[in-house]
Amino acid sequence: MPFSWKLKSVAPHDFFISLDIDAYFDHEHEPAEIPEKGMLRPLSLTHTDALVRIYFNGDPENPSFQIECEEHLSEDEVAEANRQLARILGTDIDLNPLYEKAWDDPILGPLFKESYGFKRMSRASFFEDALNRIIIAQISHKPTARRMVYGVREQYGTRLESKFGRLSAWPRPYQLVGAEPASLKKHGLSLRKGEYVTGLAHLLVSGEIPSQYEIENLLPAAFYELMLGIRGIGPTTAQDLMMFRNRTDAVFPSHVQKGEEKGLRRWISLSYGCDPDNTDESQFQELIRSWQGYESVALEYLHLNYVLGEKARRMKKQSV
DSSP states (O other), X not given: OOEEEEEEOOSSOXXXXXXXXXXXXXXXXXXXXXXXXXXXXXXXXXXXXEEEEEEXXXXXXXXXXXXXXXXXXXXXXXXXXXXXXXXXXXXXXXXXXXXHHHXXXXXXXXXXXXXXXXXXXXXXXHHHHHHHHHHHTTOOOHHHHHHHHHHHHHHHSOEEEETTEEEEOOOOHHHHHTOOGGGGGGGTOOHHHHHHHHHHHHHHHHTSSOOHHHHHTSXXXXXHHHHHTSTTOOXXXXXXXXXXXXXXXXXXXXXXXXXXXXXXXXXXXXXXXXXXXXXXXXXXXXXXGGGXXXXXXXXXXXXXXXXXXXXXXXXXXXXX
């Protein structure tokens, strides 16, 4: 029997809704199979890499996850694994305050009702999210992008084997510090992307930027400014990475190019029927007034709505 434990989530939480968003998953995942087979996930613990399989109990009002691992983990290792799993699965996120504040919001309210208990997913750490985001940037064919990321994992991450399967862990920053940027070309990365990836690893290992724990806990505005100082991370990526943290708050700084508002602020304004290029700061803050303190959670509902809408349009087009 595998070593196993339960990880409870703050209700409501319907993990199965997350399976509709392909971007949450990696090369090795087939979301349609996860309800029955579970989700295989490598975890980079302090002293070891562990391969776990994650099963959701299917109960949004009493949500929990069964975690199975072939090797026995110590109490401290289970606690560390749970911290990473909480970030991945969003188990610590409490949707209730947002529901109470924004249930009557004309845009969010209907989405809450349709997708009650939906929580975002992310990866186990800031470095994993940033590594993934830098590599897949501007790659339109998503299966290719995911394969590129996994190629880097295969080359630099620890190879894990168990009866659950064979999988390469995500590399830790120190494993990429000495990599030659040009060596990443064989996985489809440009030389510049190779420099971004190895440069970020160097910043974390050298201490030139805060530790991953400190980055996770920075206030949103400070996080955004820190990201803009890292080569390879622009305004859009900085905003995306802010959403992936295990926090409910976020900011949506204005980002104007050639007279046009860009990024998440533009998308939010359009969602509320406003002209993003003629919406000033006070008007924008009024739009998201009911989101206060839960900006990153609220935005994921808009994202889910967009993803489901695109899937419905593709299906309709295919049926014609």
